Amino acid sequence: MVQQETNSPTTSHATVGVERLWGRIVLGIVFGIVIVAGLMVLSDLRRVLPALRHFDWSLFPLVLLLTAGNYACRFVKWELYLRWVGAPRLRRSQSLAVFLSGFAMSITPGKVGEWIKAFLVARLGGGPVAPVVPVVAVERLTDGIAMLILALVAGFGGLGGWQPLVVLAGMVLAGLWLVQEERVARPFLRLAARAPLLRSRAEALNGLYDATRAILRWRRLVATSGLSIFSWSLECLGLFVILIGVGAEPSVELLAVATFVLSVSSIAGALSLLPGGLGAAEAGITGLLLLLRPGMTPAEAATATVLIRFGTLWFGVLSGCAALLWLQRKVLRFLPLQPRQGAVVAQLLDSSER
Structure with a gap:
């Protein structure tokens, strides 16, 4: 029975769709290698390599541990969101994967x-x-809120640069209010449902809104944003540790700089819509470190940038590849496929190529 379903057009469509993700992932990795190589060349490779050799590598496992702590907190948030939207209950190992x-x-x-x-x-x-789609979006939203709050705290602490962040925070709050205010949101949904492309999907559109509103209730939003603030502060601590390893003296000011730099750079990377914020985040970290740490050399700033990206983004990519491979080889190919599920992956991938 499983073999017959595996050979069906719908199942083949889904299998091909998931497998096509690997090509996209490889493309992102190549792009990341180019970014790192360019950063090292611009910062003078002859000085970056000695800086990497002189880094206190005994501190790097601590950076990875802090990143893993961030992932653990965000997984708790992921599980809460799935429960709140009424998503199917998964085995813990599958949900984690x-x-x-x-x-x-x-x-x-x-x-x-x-x-x-x-x-x-x-x-x-x-x-x-459909009910799970808002979870992915709200995950990113609460992560962004956390980084915004962390950047504001560091900015108000004397680093400056908080004015644009306050404007961005106001825009976020206005958007959240619009989502929660049904008297405002429902008329917009009815108007959108009249569009030719959405007319047949009005029910799904309302379902998406209901699920989004359910997980963005103010109490839930405050709780998950608080969890996100704690989890992302761990990665800010990771940059703090790396700066110490590069040669900076530990201090409250250094912690504030690390928090501001990583938070603002992460926001810039997210707003750039580039995969993983590649390029935008690296430029932001290096540039802000040179701006806020006048005694730091370009080679030291580039070294810190490369190390924090390897300790956060690329550590996550490696973990994610292992999890996706496990899902594809050990779980997905043995499951029957429900109608229309198989086309979802291919439709998303096809639309991204246009």
């Missing part, structure tokens, strides 16, 4: 791969895809 796979898919062009997490939850749990 789907969550981790998102780190690999975050470097896919257009970040289309991250939306495949909704498909994976539906495929593993045997339910519809």
Whole structure:
């Protein structure tokens, strides 16, 4: 029976769709290698390599441990979101694998791969895809809110540069209010449902809104944003540790700089819509370190940038690739496919190529 379903057009469509993600991931990795190589050349390779050799490598496992702590907190948030939208209950190992796979898919062009997490939850749990879609979006939203708050705290602490962040925070709050205010949102949904492309999907559109509103209730938003603030502060601590390893003296000011630099650079990377924020985040970290740490050399700034990206982004990509490979080889190919689920992956990937 499983063999027959595996050979069906729908199942083949899904298998090909998931396998096509690997090409996108490889493309993102190549892009990342180019970015790192360019950064090292611009910062004078002859000085960056000695800086890497002189780094206190005994501190790097601590950076990875802090990143793993960030992932653990975000997995708790992921589980809460799935419960709140009524998603199918998954085995903990499968849910963790789907969550981790998102780190690999975050470097896919257009970040289309991250939306495949909704498909994976539906495929593993045997339910519809639509209710899980808001989870992926709200995950990113609360991460962004956390980074914004961390940047504001560091900025208000004397580093400056907080004015644009306050404007951005106001825009975020206005958007959240619009989502929560049904009297405002429902008329917009009815108007959108009249559009030719959305007319047949009005019910799904309302379902997406209901699920989004359910997980963005103010109490839930405050709780998950607080968890996100704690989890992302761990990665800011990771940059703090790296700066110490590069040769900086530990201080409260250094911690504030690390928090501001990583938070603002992460926001810039997210707003750039580039896969994994590649290029934008690296430029932001290096530039802000040189601006806020006048005594730091370009080689030291580039070294810190390369190390924090390897200790966060690329550590996540490696973990995500292992999780996605496990799902593909050990779980997905043995599951029956429900109608229309198979086309979801290919539709998302096809739309990203246009």
